[in-house]
Amino acid sequence: MRLIFSTFLIGTVFLNAFGASAYAMEDTPSKQQEVANVAHRGASAHAPENTMAAFEKAVDMKAGYIEIDVQMTEDEELVVIHDITVNRTTDGRGFVGDLSLEEIQALDAGSWFGKEFANEQIPTFEEVIDAYRGKIGILIELKSPELYPGIEEKVADVLIERNMQHPQNEKIIIQSFNHESMQVSKELLPNVPHGVLAGMTWDGVTEEQLANFATYADYFNPNLNIVTDELVTSVHEEGMEIYPYTVRAQKEADKLINLGVDGIITDYPEYVYKHPVNN
Numbered sequence: 001m002r003l004i005f006s007t008f009l010i011g012t013v014f015l016n017a018f019g020a021s022a023y024a025m026e027d028t029p030s031k032q033q034e035v036a037n038v039a040h041r042g043a044s045a046h047a048p049e050n051t052m053a054a055f056e057k058a059v060d061m062k063a064g065y066i067e068i069d070v071q072m073t074e075d076e077e078l079v080v081i082h083d084i085t086v087n088r089t090t091d092g093r094g095f096v097g098d099l100s101l102e103e104i105q106a107l108d109a110g111s112w113f114g115k116e117f118a119n120e121q122i123p124t125f126e127e128v129i130d131a132y133r134g135k136i137g138i139l140i141e142l143k144s145p146e147l148y149p150g151i152e153e154k155v156a157d158v159l160i161e162r163n164m165q166h167p168q169n170e171k172i173i174i175q176s177f178n179h180e181s182m183q184v185s186k187e188l189l190p191n192v193p194h195g196v197l198a199g200m201t202w203d204g205v206t207e208e209q210l211a212n213f214a215t216y217a218d219y220f221n222p223n224l225n226i227v228t229d230e231l232v233t234s235v236h237e238e239g240m241e242i243y244p245y246t247v248r249a250q251k252e253a254d255k256l257i258n259l260g261v262d263g264i265i266t267d268y269p270e271y272v273y274k275h276p277v278n279n
Ligand code: G3P
Pocket: 040, 067, 069, 082, 141, 197, 221, 245, 246, 265
């Protein structure tokens, strides 16, 4: 174990020193455990977040998942956008929940990131599911679901209409910071893996709290700053996996992989790679 770990550290230093891609390690021995590579809002360091351009980039970079933020318009259509207003990432203004789908789709969701992305729109949830199911995993975050009563049922309906309530070859996970929402969603979709997101206030989460999460969740996905060796062990002891967010530096990815996390949610899929530390 120690020998393997040392070998990894030497390899990491070598890769960093020469600026090599994370994927350069893909042909290392098959005994390695793969750390899930989750492209946060798509490959959002390289293309405007939560747009088809960012999701396409994640596929090109061979990420394992795209992470998407789902909210609801005034006319109760599901759309993919992070903030509860359109102000930061489009040329419009206002709350997502106060705008119709038509108004939302008229917005430019790409120019803020770069002129070459001027044609990007805010996608609907259904568009993203239909474009990427079976092609890449989809980590679906219900963003501020308390603002959108019934959003859990709407999301479940979209998946059930497509016979995706029993995921087999498709990698689908639903997660939220709103843990009550996850309990509702798990009731609707008992065979779909669910996750609880945990911000900095969950530093010091207890074994008892983790055991409670494990009654309905398969993933405990915390802010990367609260991840410790002990937390990873405790999450695993409860039968859950742990995908911390949001990695924006190679050294953050390396540290988390060394701690034994199962996945990494990152703006930079190139920072995540296969690692031997758990073998
Ligand atoms: O997937 C976890 C991460 O997306 C949670 O934070 O604010 O980027 O949605 P946020």
